[in-house]
Amino acid sequence: VEGxxxxxxxxxxxxxxxxxxPSATLRxxxxxxxxxxxxxxxxxxxxxxxxxxxxxxxxxxxDNAKKTALRMIPYGIYVLTAEDSDGQVGxxxxxxxxQTSFAPPMVVVGVKADSxxxxxLKSAGHFALNMLGKGQQGxxxxxxxxxxxxxxxxxxxxxxxxxxxxxxLLNAQASVECKVVEIVEKGDHHIVIGEVxxxxxxxxxxxxxxxxxxxxxxxGDNVFYGG
Numbered sequence: 001v002e003g004x005x006x007x008x009x010x011x012x013x014x015x016x017x018x019x020x021x022p023s024a025t026l027r028x029x030x031x032x033x034x035x036x037x038x039x040x041x042x043x044x045x046x047x048x049x050x051x052x053x054x055x056x057x058x059x060x061x062x063d064n065a066k067k068t069a070l071r072m073i074p075y076g077i078y079v080l081t082a083e084d085s086d087g088q089v090g091x092x093x094x095x096x097x098x099q100t101s102f103a104p105p106m107v108v109v110g111v112k113a114d115s116x117x118x119x120x121l122k123s124a125g126h127f128a129l130n131m132l133g134k135g136q137q138g139x140x141x142x143x144x145x146x147x148x149x150x151x152x153x154x155x156x157x158x159x160x161x162x163x164x165x166x167x168x169l170l171n172a173q174a175s176v177e178c179k180v181v182e183i184v185e186k187g188d189h190h191i192v193i194g195e196v197x198x199x200x201x202x203x204x205x206x207x208x209x210x211x212x213x214x215x216x217x218x219x220g221d222n223v224f225y226g227g
Contacts, residue, residue, distance in 0.1 A: 067227035075226070076213040079143045080109060081154065081167040082120045082127040089167060090120030091147040091154050093140050095216055095225050096189065097129065105196040107178060110189040116146050118190065125180050126164040127194060130172035132214040133203065139171060140214060163198045173212055175200045 075095035082090045096110030107129065111118045121127045132140055142155045152158055159167040164177040178194025205212045216225065 070227045071224055073226060075216040077132050077140050077216060079130040079132065079169060079172065080111065080117060080127055081130060082117065082124045083165055083167055084120050084123040088120050089147050089149045089154055090117035091143050092117035093143040107194050107196060109192045109194065111192050113188055113190045121192065122183065126166050126178060128162055128166035128168055128175050128177045130169040131174045133173040133212050134214055134218065136214050137219055140219060168200060173203050
């Protein structure tokens, strides 16, 4: 909704009825997001409703529906590792991962922008994705916390340096090493695009490779990272 503060308030009144309740609130930012709480129009109830403001009116999104729909995207579980020129090691359990190209082979990873692993990855210019297998929930949970290096272990897990210099976890099912080719800095997780430059298979799959991978749902009924 465009216009003056008065025009915005008039539009707000039309949304919730002619007499908004005292609990109804509005943050006025033209062409941005405002939040509505309460209201006397049937269907608004008393939950906070996020409204995306556009030049054509308001598009109301159900936050619970958004969360549930996005959690329907299946994820594997991986440990991202990197080491910079100063010998600092970063690691993190990640799940927002997919392949995006055959030639050259490329993957993308969503990495938390304020994490230590992300800072070291940017500095290093390369990283490894260590694929976890079924039954390796403990390894996944170990890398939920910041990395702790002790000799040739990271958070208690033995590793060796790959051809790129990135740490490869010896107990992972497989690893791919990637050169960072671009980073898209949008949102609270940045999209790291990596070109696969080396790959290691530690344990040969006994069935389809994608059936060997640890999945988000294997971590527990109440464990999610998405939505």
